Amino acid sequence: MSGTILRRLLSMLPVMGVVAICVFLLLHLAPGDPASIIAGENATPENIARIREQLGLDQPVWKQFLVWIAAMLHGDLGTSLFWGDTVLSLIGQRAEPTVSLALTTLAVAVFLAIAIGVLAASHAGTWIDRLVMGFAVLGFSVPVFVVGYLLIFVFAVNLKWLPVQGYSPLAEGLLPWLRNLVLPSVALGMAYVALIARITRTTMLDVLAEDYMRTARAKGVATRAMLFRHALKNAAVPIATVVGNGVALLIGGVVITETVFNIPGIGRLVVDAIARRDYPIIQGVIMVFSGVYVLVNLLVDLSYTLFDPRVRG
Amino acid sequence: MTRLRRFARRNPTIVIGAVLLAVVTVLAVAAPLVAGDPMLLKPEDRLMPPGARYWLGTDHLGRDIYARTVFGARISLVVGLSVAVLSVAIGLGIGLAAGYWRRVDALVMRFMDGMMAIPAILLAIALVSLNKASVGIVIIAITIPEVPRVVRLVRAVVLTVREMPYIEAAVSGGSRGLKIVLRHILPSTVAPLIVQATYITASAILIEAGLSFLGAGVPPEIPTWGNMIAQSRLFVVRAPWTIFAPGTALALVILAVNLVGDGLRDFLDVRLARRM
Numbered sequence: 001m002s003g004t005i006l007r008r009l010l011s012m013l014p015v016m017g018v019v020a021i022c023v024f025l026l027l028h029l030a031p032g033d034p035a036s037i038i039a040g041e042n043a044t045p046e047n048i049a050r051i052r053e054q055l056g057l058d059q060p061v062w063k064q065f066l067v068w069i070a071a072m073l074h075g076d077l078g079t080s081l082f083w084g085d086t087v088l089s090l091i092g093q094r095a096e097p098t099v100s101l102a103l104t105t106l107a108v109a110v111f112l113a114i115a116i117g118v119l120a121a122s123h124a125g126t127w128i129d130r131l132v133m134g135f136a137v138l139g140f141s142v143p144v145f146v147v148g149y150l151l152i153f154v155f156a157v158n159l160k161w162l163p164v165q166g167y168s169p170l171a172e173g174l175l176p177w178l179r180n181l182v183l184p185s186v187a188l189g190m191a192y193v194a195l196i197a198r199i200t201r202t203t204m205l206d207v208l209a210e211d212y213m214r215t216a217r218a219k220g221v222a223t224r225a226m227l228f229r230h231a232l233k234n235a236a237v238p239i240a241t242v243v244g245n246g247v248a249l250l251i252g253g254v255v256i257t258e259t260v261f262n263i264p265g266i267g268r269l270v271v272d273a274i275a276r277r278d279y280p281i282i283q284g285v286i287m288v289f290s291g292v293y294v295l296v297n298l299l300v301d302l303s304y305t306l307f308d309p310r311v312r313g
Numbered sequence: 314m315t316r317l318r319r320f321a322r323r324n325p326t327i328v329i330g331a332v333l334l335a336v337v338t339v340l341a342v343a344a345p346l347v348a349g350d351p352m353l354l355k356p357e358d359r360l361m362p363p364g365a366r367y368w369l370g371t372d373h374l375g376r377d378i379y380a381r382t383v384f385g386a387r388i389s390l391v392v393g394l395s396v397a398v399l400s401v402a403i404g405l406g407i408g409l410a411a412g413y414w415r416r417v418d419a420l421v422m423r424f425m426d427g428m429m430a431i432p433a434i435l436l437a438i439a440l441v442s443l444n445k446a447s448v449g450i451v452i453i454a455i456t457i458p459e460v461p462r463v464v465r466l467v468r469a470v471v472l473t474v475r476e477m478p479y480i481e482a483a484v485s486g487g488s489r490g491l492k493i494v495l496r497h498i499l500p501s502t503v504a505p506l507i508v509q510a511t512y513i514t515a516s517a518i519l520i521e522a523g524l525s526f527l528g529a530g531v532p533p534e535i536p537t538w539g540n541m542i543a544q545s546r547l548f549v550v551r552a553p554w555t556i557f558a559p560g561t562a563l564a565l566v567i568l569a570v571n572l573v574g575d576g577l578r579d580f581l582d583v584r585l586a587r588r589m
Contacts, residue, residue: 014427015430034402035444037444141568142568143563149549164550252432252433252435286431
């Protein structure tokens with residue numbers, strides 16, 4: 001078992017290597033001198049020279065890459081051009097809101113999606129099924145920021161149930177923290193729920209058609225036990241795969257959700273960096289987010305062994 | 314006529330989606346005829362609610378939201394279609410090569426795995442932020458993260474098809490590599506690619522709007538749905554129509570494309586094409 005984990009961990013390396021190469025090359029594929037692009041239109045020659053030196057752009061490209069990779073392996077994601085702090089410490093300062101938002105959304109969305117997916121499959125062809133599938137198409141089509149503003153307008157502005165925008169740190173109390181997270185989580189989770197509910201329904205329908213399900217029903221297993229203990233377990237692998245791949249939706253959505261709800265997280269950090277062309281921040285956040293995505297999918301891969309003994313070995 | 318009607322009855326989602334898209338396309342093409350000037354500033358008419366004079370109201374600069382929404386459809390459609398065509402063309406080439414010539418396969422697929430690990434919207438942000446914002450750059454920036462998805466799909470098709478007896482027959486009949494790929498393998502990729510292309514169109518329209526919304530997309534003076542929402546952000550409480558008109562348009566168009574995609578998926582019986 002530990003051998004499997006080690007092997008899978010090692011398989012992350014080439015993927016992250018390619019991510020690093022892409023992120024590094026981005027800066028150099030842009031036409032023109034990266035230093036003057038970053039400095040902006042009204043930059044003085046000194047300004048450009050300073051940026052060139054700070055980013056090591058005066059070195060040959062292969063040397064820049066080696067220096068950059070070596071720093072990255074030591075946990076050094078570079079230094080922000082605007083803030084002057086290291087990118088890693090800036091990400092650290094902004095991590096709490098983003099992690100709170102992403103984790104609460106992930107947890108609630110997965111449970112909700114699997115529940116309605118199973119519900120739709122067990123009522124296939126009825127209005128319940130059609131309702132769930134209709135929601136799935138809709139949830140996938142309405143952009144995060146449109147859902148976000150709709151929620152703000154209805155639940156914060158008109159009904160005044162929840163705060164309009166902002167974030168309250170967990171240290172200042174559980175309730176304000178939760179109240180501030182409800183609307184952003186719903187907006188962020190919508191597409192994710194749609195995606196997982198859809199795959200849950202499809203795989204459950206396949207599993208329910210199997211002979212052993214008929215046997216279970218014939219020997220008198222209660223419907224709920226049949227659905228959740230027998231069928232869902234056999235449908236788990238494809239669902240887990242989509243849960244993992246779908247994290248990309250959450251990561252991309254976080255950036256937009258934080259802007260809509262004015263949450264001072266990593267997403268805001270990167271959006272503010274766009275306008276300032278603070279390229280080290282953009283690079284650093286891409287590396288961190290891609291790393292999280294790869295890690296989540298690694299965990300999903302490992303989870304297969306829990307669901308399916310055939311994968312062990 | 315009866316055949317068309319039968320098709321419509323069996324595939325209602327395709328028809329609903331296609332009709333919606335046709336209406337939007339006509340409006341977008343005929344924008345100057347059916348709507349006023351989307352750039353015209355009328356400070357005395359700012360933040361007017363929807364009414365007889367301005368069907369969908371005006372924004373904080375007194376611009377006509379109906380006109381801006383209609384013109385905004387142009388950018389969404391152009392970006393959606395261009396990204397779909399470009400990413401399918403590039404992905405098809407790479408995918409055929411990777412699937413058929415095993416020597417390049419491992420290298421190409423590792424590279425694609427890495428690219429797919431980068432969140433599409435962040436990759437696009439990075440690309441746009443390094444260039445002067447323009448529609449062309451936005452199209453390229455959205456195309457690049459979509460390519461690996463097409464490559465994977467095409468490669469998967471090639472890997473199943475290349476083991477078929479008729480390929481063996483073609484090889485023993487003396488056909489060579491390129492001819493086999495183009496004549497005998499390429500046709501099998503068409504159906505899944507059509508479905509995938511519609512999903513890519515939907516995702517591209519979504520990402521373009523997201524980029525505009527974040528200020529990393531098409532220049533702010535061009536009316537796009539994302540730009541309109543971004544510029545109205547501060548007025549959501551006072552003038553919600555400034556956000557809901559472009560928001561509804563965006564959701565409707567993406568919904569229409571997704572409906573066509575789902576319908577085509579069932580109609581063409583494609584299992585490989587996937588969302589995301």
